[in-house]
Amino acid sequence: MxxxxxPRRKAALAAGGVAALGAAALLLPHANASQDGVAGATVTARTLRAADASDLAARLRRTLGDTLAGSYYDGGGRRLVVNVAGADEDTVARVRRTGAVVRRVDNSAAELRSAARTLRTRATMxxxxxxxxxxxxxxxxxxxxxxxxxxxxxxxxxxxxxxxxxxxxxxxxxxxxxxxxxxxxxxxxxxxxxxxxxxxxxxxxxxxxxxxxxxxxxxxxxxxxxxxxxxxxxxxxxxxxxxxxxxxxxxxxxxxxxxxxxxxxxxxxxxxxxxxxxxxxxxxxxxxxxxxxxxxxxxxxxxxxxxxxxxxxxxxxxxxxxxxxxxxxxxxxxxxxxxxxxxxxxxxxxxxxxxxxxxxxxxxxxxxxxxxxxxxxxxxxxxxxxxxxxxxxxxxxDDRAGAGDDRAGGDPYGTGAVGGSSLTGTR
Missing domain, CATH: 2.40.10.10 (Trypsin-like serine proteases)
Structure with a gap:
């Protein structure tokens, strides 16, 4: 060179038209699991932006390891749902205190990894x-x-x-x-x-x-x-x-x-x-x-x-x-x-x-x-x-811009329908 x-255009090296955006709300599933019914639980689940839910999920993985069996973001309720398998009451209470929804499941993270290893051995094609x-x-x-x-x-x-x-x-x-x-x-x-x-x-x-x-x-x-x-x-x-x-x-x-x-x-x-x-x-x-x-x-x-x-x-x-x-x-x-x-x-x-x-x-x-x-x-x-x-x-x-903004999506056309979105086209 x-x-x-x-130039900005070449430095970004990405081009193309904008497609209509809009993610559908994700409803809580019911297969193979049930919402946790811990006796005496009084902690209310927090509403979270997707980015904050991602941060919380990462922190829980680091602190609780395989006690957790995965997590996902409930876009409709704007909550982080955390799966636990075989966890004791103290662990469940710790997760609930973070504001996440606890869901008891049958398959642990270790069991799913073991199943994946079996697939790798017998079904790699x-x-x-x-x-x-x-x-x-x-x-x-x-x-x-x-x-x-x-x-x-x-x-x-x-x-x-x-x-x-x-x-x-x-x-x-x-x-x-x-x-x-x-x-x-x-x-x-x-x-x-x-x-x-x-x-x-x-x-x-x-x-x-x-x-x-x-x-x-x-x-x-x-x-x-x-x-x-x-x-x-x-x-x-x-x-x-x-x-x-x-x-x-x-x-x-x-x-x-x-x-x-x-x-x-x-x-x-x-x-x-x-x-x-x-x-x-x-x-x-x-x-x-x-x-x-x-x-x-x-x-x-x-x-x-x-x-x-x-x-x-x-x-x-x-x-x-x-x-x-x-x-x-x-x-x-x-x-x-x-x-x-x-x-x-x-x-x-x-x-x-x-x-x-x-x-x-x-x-x-x-x-x-x-x-x-x-x-x-x-x-x-x-x-x-x-x-x-x-x-x-x-x-x-962790110092996200607009950390207190509870938006859950973006406004790619800059209409202002979603406050603070960076998909607004400003340079």
Whole structure:
């Protein structure tokens, strides 16, 4: 790059039209669990913003460990629901005192992890995925349209062998695939054509230099990336993880003076400033931006997902990726690596892959940003001194803007219908 400061448009490296947004309220489920009926409990559940519910869930995981069997955000009641399995009365009381709703369930976190290990051993095949759904207290196992015949029989038999109430098996009409493609956004010329992906979040690398995060399968596919299809490379892959324990790449800008903005460009002149990294919460509303399909929204539907993609380099092989976020947000080829974020500026994930499209729907999986930041040592915000949460390698922090604002969503068109939303298009 010949200039010292990248133009906003190219620094953000995300484009596309704005789709209509609006997440439906999530109702409390009743399958395989019941609301806790602790005698003498007098603590009233707190109403929470989704971001605050995510913080509370993270704190409870750190303090109570496997006593908890997952949690999710009830968007209708605006409450955090926490599953407990085999917990004593003191533990239940501790959880209730935080303002969360306690729900007793049958499957512990350890039991669900054990079931997932069984699936990994006996049912790893291209076109399958599984994730923990705390709303049903089960693993949700999905087979795409390529899993038929003997492979379907094997998968169904394995799921049944996990025992009743442990897993739910369903079919997807689409095909699980990574979402890199030829087109526009961030480009790399490779043998046989051009690869296109989407930039996730601008960051500062561990050595203080400017960089960005995108999908790992993009970083594996190509080393050098440009901000225009015919342009010269402006960034080089420093580290890429795919397949295995994630799908993320750290790509360093070649010009060390680059100061790319810490925001997501959502189209039509609107941006969302990114202020922190946060863990996904099942039931939480999220937005996804990609260079192919623009802005779309939905909900987190599962955590700790394992996806078995058909290998693009070995016709008979499987690329297994673990530790992903499962959502009902749509995506299409070229959206790979794009950001998953919240209305008030929380960085949540990077687009990995999925099934379906933005016409027929489907499900999409995302790499957690917090995991990628810890693994690479990067911090949110590109450019020396332009970081969020400098004392925390994930960029997470508790001093949220508008912490007392009880909004639960965003207003992408800047109508003011939701007070304080950062999806207002102000630069």
């Amino acid at each position: 010949s200039h010292k400061r990248m 291209a076109g399958t995925a599984w994730a923990v759904d705390p709303r049903t207290d089960r693993l949700v196992v999905t087979a795409d349209s390529t899993v038929t015949g003997a492979r379907w029989d094997r998968l169904r038999s394995t799921v049944r062998g996990l025992g009743p109430g442990t897993a739910t098996l369903k079919k997807s009409a689409g095909t699980f695939k990574t979402l890199a493609s030829g087109g526009d956004a961030v480009f790399s010329r490779v043998q046989g054509g051009t690869v296109r992906c989407s930039l996730g979040f601008n960051v500062t690398a561990a050595d203080g230099g400017p960089a960005f995060l995108t999908a790992g399968h993009c970083g594996v596919a190509a080393k050098e990336w440009s901000d225009s299809q015919a342009g010269q490379p402006v960034a080089t892959v420093d580290r890429a993880t795919f397949p295995g324990g994630g799908d993320f790449s750290l790509v360093k800008y070649d010009d060390p003076a680059t100061r790319a903005p810490g925001e997501v460009d959502t189209g039509d002149g609107r941006t969302v400033p990114i202020t922190r990294a946060e863990d996904a919460t099942v039931g939480g509303s999220v937005f996804r931006m990609g260079s192919t399909t623009g802005l779309h929204d939905g909900q987190v539907t599962g955590l700790d997902a394992t996806v078995n993609f058909q290998s693009e380099t070995d016709p008979g092989g499987v690329d297994t990726v673990t530790g992903l976020i499962r959502t009902d947000v749509c995506a299409e080829p070229g959206d790979s690596g794009g950001p998953l974020f919240t209305a008030d500026g929380g960085a949540v994930g990077l687009t990995s892959g999925g099934s379906g499209d933005c016409t027929s729907g489907g499900e999409t999986f995302f790499q957690p940003v917090t995991t990628a930041l810890r693994a690479t040592g990067a911090t949110l915000g590109a450019g020396a001194g332009d970081t969020a949460g400098a004392d925390d390698p994930t960029g997470a922090r």
